[in-house]
Amino acid sequence: MRYAIISDIHGNAEALSAVLNDISGRKVDSIICLGDVVGYYPDPEKCIELVKENADFCVAGNHDYAAIGRIDTQNFTYYAFAAMEWTKQNLSQKSKDFLKSLPLTIEKDGMFFTHSSPSNPQDWVYVFPDSEEAIFEAFNSLVYKLNFIGHTHWPSIMIQQDDRIVLHSDHLIKIDKECNYLINVGSVGQPRDFDSRSCYVIYDSGTTEITINRVTYDFKVTQDKIRENHLPQFLAERLEKGR
Incomplete structure (x- = not known):
């Protein structure tokens, strides 16, 4: 089985469409979304529809919970708060019902999927x-060997072997059955690792390989939509910077 794992779309339809197009050419069997489908950018409805049409499973992120009133947004940054207020006003009831239906975690085929730290998914801890500290807490909570997260918008592969935790720098690794893995799949809609390209992960259970993939998209279209909808200009600028 080949799994594509996506996360942190944040209402960026141009990025999501480009990623789904890239996935379509890679003979993937299943798409799993790790949440934050909405927030920040001006196409929450379209992104929800694309996720519903293409993803086999989806968990909730903190922005998804914020959009349906399940968490307080007072601790959000100004930009996140302003965008969330806009998102709430522009989401249909059907889309809100979809977000309400999302679980916090999924356990599938011997793998664990959640938006933030596996230790306490409802606390939205950044790993x-x-x-x-967050890394050790996450690894100490693991039940499965393979664990996929998002939330930080920063792709990474963390490996635990015996009592040692290593950050793997390559974008392609082969799974060692003696190790535990915590894989951050990065962000589709708002990368923050100084790379403006969208990011997602493919896991091939046949070859036991994990690859971090980058996809170029036309972020200028998204920037124009941000300005048209009077969302904070900073949200447009960071798409170009990847930060």
């Missing part, structure tokens, strides 16, 4: 490559 950055340099977040030592």
Whole structure:
């Protein structure tokens, strides 16, 4: 089986369409979405429809929960808060019902999928490559060997072998059955690792290979939509910077 794992779309339809087009040429059997379908960008409805049409499974992210009132947005940044208020006003009830139906975690084919840290998914902890405490807490909570997360918008492959945790720098690895893995699949709609290209992961259970894939899309179209909908200009600028 070949699995494509996507995350953090954030209402960016141009990015999601480009990623889905890339996936379509890679003989993928199943698409799994790790949440934050909405928030920040001006196509939440279209992105929800594309996820419903293409993803076999989807979990909820914190922005998805914010859009349906399940978490408080007072701790959001100004830009996230302003975009979320816009998103709430522009989501149909049908789309809100879809977001309400999403679980926080999925366990499938011996793998674990969630938006944030596996240790406490409902707390929305960020597991950055340099977040030592969050990394150890995440690994200590693992039940499965293969675990996929999003949330940070920063792709990474973290490997636990015995008592040692290593950050793998390559974009292609082969799974060692003696190790535990925490794979951050990056962001489709708002990459923050200084690379403006969309990001997603493919796992091939046949070859036991994991690849981090990058996809170029026309972010200028998204930038124009941001301005047309009077969303914060910073959200347009960061698409070009990948940060």
